[in-house]
Amino acid sequence: MNAPAPNVRHPVPVVLLVSVGGAAALSWEALWQLKASLALGVSALGTALTLAATMAGMTVGALAVGRVLARRPVANPTRLYGLLELAIGASGLLMLSGFALLERIDAQLYGVSPTLASVGHALGIMILLGPPTFAMGATIPLFELMARSHRTSVAVLYGLNTAGASAGLLVSAFFLLPRFGVSQTCMLVAATNVGVFLAAQLAGDAPGRAAQPRLGLVPSAPFARAASVVFATGFATFGLEVAWFRSLRAAFQSTTESFAITLASVLIPLAISARMVPWMRSRIGAGTLLGLAAAAILLATPVIERMDLIVWGVVKPGDARYAMALVVWFAASLITVGPAMFLLGSALPRYLDEFSDPSQTGRLYALNTFGAVCGAILSAWVLLPSVGFARSSWILGLGILPAALLVARPATRIVLSGVTLASFVLATMATSSIGRDRVQSPFPDQTVRIIDYDEGPDSTVSVIQLRSGHRVIVIDGFMAAAQHPNSDYMEWMGRLPAILHRNPQRSLVVAFGTGRTAHGLRDETLGEVDVVEISPAVLRMAPHFRSNHGVLHDPRVRAITMDGRAWVRRTDTMYDVITLEPMPPHLAGTNALYSKNFYELLAARLRPGGIVAQWVPTHLLPPFWAASSAAAFRAVFPDSALWLHAESSTGILLGRLAGSPRPIGSEWPGLERERPGRGLSADEIRAALTLGPAELERWASQGKPVTDDNQLLAYGVRRQLWDQGGQVIADNLRAFREAAVSGRDDARRHDP
Numbered sequence: 001m002n003a004p005a006p007n008v009r010h011p012v013p014v015v016l017l018v019s020v021g022g023a024a025a026l027s028w029e030a031l032w033q034l035k036a037s038l039a040l041g042v043s044a045l046g047t048a049l050t051l052a053a054t055m056a057g058m059t060v061g062a063l064a065v066g067r068v069l070a071r072r073p074v075a076n077p078t079r080l081y082g083l084l085e086l087a088i089g090a091s092g093l094l095m096l097s098g099f100a101l102l103e104r105i106d107a108q109l110y111g112v113s114p115t116l117a118s119v120g121h122a123l124g125i126m127i128l129l130g131p132p133t134f135a136m137g138a139t140i141p142l143f144e145l146m147a148r149s150h151r152t153s154v155a156v157l158y159g160l161n162t163a164g165a166s167a168g169l170l171v172s173a174f175f176l177l178p179r180f181g182v183s184q185t186c187m188l189v190a191a192t193n194v195g196v197f198l199a200a201q202l203a204g205d206a207p208g209r210a211a212q213p214r215l216g217l218v219p220s221a222p223f224a225r226a227a228s229v230v231f232a233t234g235f236a237t238f239g240l241e242v243a244w245f246r247s248l249r250a251a252f253q254s255t256t257e258s259f260a261i262t263l264a265s266v267l268i269p270l271a272i273s274a275r276m277v278p279w280m281r282s283r284i285g286a287g288t289l290l291g292l293a294a295a296a297i298l299l300a301t302p303v304i305e306r307m308d309l310i311v312w313g314v315v316k317p318g319d320a321r322y323a324m325a326l327v328v329w330f331a332a333s334l335i336t337v338g339p340a341m342f343l344l345g346s347a348l349p350r351y352l353d354e355f356s357d358p359s360q361t362g363r364l365y366a367l368n369t370f371g372a373v374c375g376a377i378l379s380a381w382v383l384l385p386s387v388g389f390a391r392s393s394w395i396l397g398l399g400i401l402p403a404a405l406l407v408a409r410p411a412t413r414i415v416l417s418g419v420t421l422a423s424f425v426l427a428t429m430a431t432s433s434i435g436r437d438r439v440q441s442p443f444p445d446q447t448v449r450i451i452d453y454d455e456g457p458d459s460t461v462s463v464i465q466l467r468s469g470h471r472v473i474v475i476d477g478f479m480a481a482a483q484h485p486n487s488d489y490m491e492w493m494g495r496l497p498a499i500l501h502r503n504p505q506r507s508l509v510v511a512f513g514t515g516r517t518a519h520g521l522r523d524e525t526l527g528e529v530d531v532v533e534i535s536p537a538v539l540r541m542a543p544h545f546r547s548n549h550g551v552l553h554d555p556r557v558r559a560i561t562m563d564g565r566a567w568v569r570r571t572d573t574m575y576d577v578i579t580l581e582p583m584p585p586h587l588a589g590t591n592a593l594y595s596k597n598f599y600e601l602l603a604a605r606l607r608p609g610g611i612v613a614q615w616v617p618t619h620l621l622p623p624f625w626a627a628s629s630a631a632a633f634r635a636v637f638p639d640s641a642l643w644l645h646a647e648s649s650t651g652i653l654l655g656r657l658a659g660s661p662r663p664i665g666s667e668w669p670g671l672e673r674e675r676p677g678r679g680l681s682a683d684e685i686r687a688a689l690t691l692g693p694a695e696l697e698r699w700a701s702q703g704k705p706v707t708d709d710n711q712l713l714a715y716g717v718r719r720q721l722w723d724q725g726g727q728v729i730a731d732n733l734r735a736f737r738e739a740a741v742s743g744r745d746d747a748r749r750h751d752p
Contacts, residue, residue, distance in 0.1 A: 013203035014078060014150045015160055017196055018143070021085050022161035023168025024192045025136055026267075028092050029054060030172055031186060032129060035095065038597075038708050039103040040121055041566025042534065042589055043458065048377055053125045055373040057133025059366040064134075066141035066362015073358070077145035082200025084135040084142070089193025091132035096186060098128045103569065110570035117570070137369070141362035143352070154361070155349035159274030166267035173260035178715035182708070219354040220286055221407045226351040229286065230364050232403035233293075233347040234371030236396045239379040240297065241266060243392040244304055244337060246384065246460055250440040250477025251307035252329045256588045256714045261326060265333035270345035277349045286350055287408020290400055291416030293343035295423035297397030301390055302430035303336050308440045308477065322722035344400070380457040388455050390431055398424065439464055440477045451544050454537035461537040463544045471545060473514055473538065480538075480583060481513030488679070489645035490581065491547075493652060494520030495678065496643055497577045497611040499670030499685070500654060504576040506530075508605075510564035510593070511582045512538055515548025521579060522551050523677055524670060530575075532560045532567045565592055568601045578602055579613040584620045585629060586717035594629050597708040599636035603657060611664075612637055616651030618732040621713075622720040626651075626732050627703030628712055634700045641665045642691040642699070642736070649729050651690075651736075665689045690736055699739035 036050045074080050102124040110117035143157045176185040219226065245262060252258035280289070303310070311332055315325040348368050352361055375396070383392035401420045405413050432438060435453040439462045451463040451471065462474045472482040481487065494517040498504050505527035509518045512533035522529050531552070533539050539559050542552050552559055560567060564582065582593040592598060594614075602612055614633055616626060630653060634640050637655025641664050644651055656664055671682045680688075691699060706712045721728060 013199065014146060014152065014157070017078065017081065017200055017203065018146075018157050018161045019164035019167075020192060021081070021139070021196050022164030023171065024085070024088065024189050024196065025161075025168070026165035027168045027172045027176070027185070027189045027192075028088065028132065030169065031092070031182065031189070032095065034182065034711075035099040036125060037589060038565075038592055039099040040106055040125075041563030041569075042592070043563055043566075046121070046563075048380065048457075049122050049125050050129070051376055052373050053122075053129045054133050055369045056126065057130050058137030059369045061134035061137025062140050062362040062365040062369070063137075064362075065138035066359040066366075069141050069145060069362075070357055070359035073145060076204055077142050077149055078200050078203050081139060081142050081146060082197040084139055085193045085200070086197040087135045088132045089190035089197075091135070092186060092193070093190050095128055095132075096183065102128065107570050111572060137362075137365065140352070140365040141358040144356060144358045144361045153278050153353055155274050155277035155353040158349045158352060159271050159277070162267055162274055163271035166264045166271060169260055169267065170264055173256060173715075177711055181710040220281075220350075223355060223360060225406050226355065227364060227367050229290070229403045229407055230348045230351055230368040231371035232400060233290070233344050234368035235375035235378075236293075236297070236400050237266075237270075237341065237344050237375070238372035239375030239383070239396045240340070240393060242376050242379040243384060243389050243396065244300075246455070246476070247304050247389050247434075247440065248307060248333060248337075250460065251304075251311055252333075253718070254476050254478060254587045255718045257326060257718065258329060259588050261330040262333050265330060265337050266341050268334065269338040269341040273342045273345035274349035277346060277353060280346060281350060281353070285407070285409055285412070286347060287404045287406070287416065288412055289343050289346045290404035291408060291412070291420060293340055294397050294400040294404060294416075294420045296340035296343055297400065298394060298420070298423040298427040300336050300340050301393040301397070301427050302432065304393075305390055305432040305434055307332060307336070322719040325722065347403075384455045385457065388435055389460075390427075390434060394424065394427060397427075435462070439474060452541050454540070456535070456537050459535055459537070461535055461541065463541050471514075473541060473545075475535070475538070475583070478583070478587065481516075487514075487516065487648070489648050489650040489652065490514070490516035491520035492643070492645060493517040493579050493581050493613055493615060494522070495524050495675075496652060496654060496685075497521075497579055497613040498524035499668050500611045500664065501576050501609065502669040504611075506573065506575050506607075507577040508532065508568075508573075508575045508579070510568075510578070510580045512542070512559075513581060514545040515542050515551050516545075517579060517581055518557065519548045519551040521577065522554060522557060523549075523675055524673070525577070527556070527576070529554075529557045530560060530573070531557060532562055532564045534561070534563050536561045565598055565601065568598075568605055571605070573605065574607045574610075575605055576607050576610050577613075578606065578610070581615040584617055585625070585713040586620060586721065588714065591706065591711050591713040592708065594632065594713055595706045595708050596632040596635050599633060603636050606657065609660070610656060612653075612655050614653040614655075616642070616653055618649050618651050619729050620721060621717065621732070622724060622728050623731050623735050624703050625713060625717045625720075627700055627735065628706050629653075629703070630696060631700040631703045632706040634696060635705050639664045639693055640696055641689055641693060642696055643688050644690040644736070646688065649733060651732075653696075663693045665692060691739055695739045695742070698742050699735060702735065 033050055040046050105120060105124065106117055109120040143154050147154045147157055176188060248262050252262065311329055315328045351364050355361060379392055383395060404416055408416055439450055448467050449465045451465055453462045459476050463471060464474060465471050470482055473480050498521055504525045507521050507525060507527060507529045509521060509529060509531045512518060512531050518529060518531050542548055551557055583590045585594045616629060618626060621629060633653050633655055638658050639660055640653060640655030642651050642653055654664060668686065704712060
């Protein structure tokens, strides 16, 4: 039994310092992930590399500085903490130009060798993230000396730092980024780091206190056992984040806001657990807490499997405001995920408190972060593809039991084993068999049959058949594409730009879906077609949709598995036609494929006279955001127009670079090439051109061009879409009519 903990005080200066420092740290991590995805493309491998680089830097920082502090304790650890915060802020600002340079290097390396580009990707991320993450990791062994100086607990400091991280995540996602954009948010976070530095220099430390060892704590386990436990808990925590987040993302919709609240529901229990370690230490053994964690993981999994049914039974669009939906999602996530994370999160701060040598503190934290990287990668790349989300969670839950038994009292080991086994039996009996009996989708009651299902490292993809007989491809709970009459516009996404071009020889399709766009484009040209799709599962499932007419088997069609933006930046191929139908713009990460910066990349890949087509989902973009997407498009392709699909009211932006003598839509040379599969007459095709260049300019002026920096589509779209409900299409159609009428009035006024 441990001796009673010494009287723990919570001096205000150090409490604020570590809390605000934690807020800045997670804000930086979110910004780095965003910048990395923009510079190098979205991919499971890229995410894993960024995570690995972040954790590797923190691991090395904790180990190296822990050893230094063990040999040469510093007299003013709080001031050194401030210097580390200053280094983090300075490194963060340098990354704005660093990622831009990495983007250019990646494109050059890919031209030499794709393998070389992958190596350069990894090295570049490690070089960029190395200095700031090293400084972040170095703060943990420094907490040991700060705890001595301020007569507090390492666990308390760690908990406050984690609590600050959760607050920083929420403030960044719901306030800073929506209002200030990426660059200004970086400036604000860097200013926060500077503020922590200045406050730390003013706070300082009492002379001689940092050199005095903390008294009153006896390690509850040998260091080797403690090290094994913190590795195991780091492994399980991040492994579960990957597995559980996949299911929660499908249940809560893959929006930026829902991702933030889901991550916060993990961080908050970790922070509370660390804060309560001094109280729990003398009352509950580490082995008991971990044994209960194993049971909590197993029992939570069946609930998480059904989270889509639970939350959509409570809140629905039209029945509740979006703010209320977020509150419900957060509460549901916190109640379900929280207990397991609270129990898992007790191990690391407990042992950080019990081992007072900074080198031991550094090694414990380093092992925890190393375990986190291993758990995340194993979960994403091995467990999920092999056994699925539920069984992955069971394996991770059962994997905690040996760690619990390692440090549990002999008298409790049988009880803990029995509780875990009983929980496992209940979890297996209560499984909802996702992937076999059901999938998480917006219409679970309409699903008749699961035709195909795939859980990969980047997404969960399924093909289902509805009661209507139509087939739908569902990606992470969202209906990405379907085979039914209202989806005919997908074919026109391919046909229209080809018809506007006189002789398209090389074409590009970004995002495959069910393959109708690729088929439409292939049918209108005798040239070659490149199809770029980020998910190999989507390409594999193409044969389930007859509407694509086996387009991938055509020798003229080449399928490329890659992020579309990364391909456009890396390739030197020039195209006559480029057509885009990415995931809906309100989903997390898709702003990058609707931004002015992306269109500038496309412009560089267009041959003279080339045509670009972009999807405008009038049912998913409220008027301001729909106009903003058009403003970004028109800023790069000034000769542009809007074509409207009558059945679905879906818009298609058609554009080309300036320089043509007549405006786009004046000529349709491809109509001279007869194609029996079009389904619309030449007159119907021309008549559907709703807004010409002048009218489109008026409509687009009602928005603000989407850029990589303002991330306009990542925030606010879902809120207004949810709250407006079915009014969105009608509002957009009204805006189109007003722009068209205004254009005709202007034409009459200027008609001599």
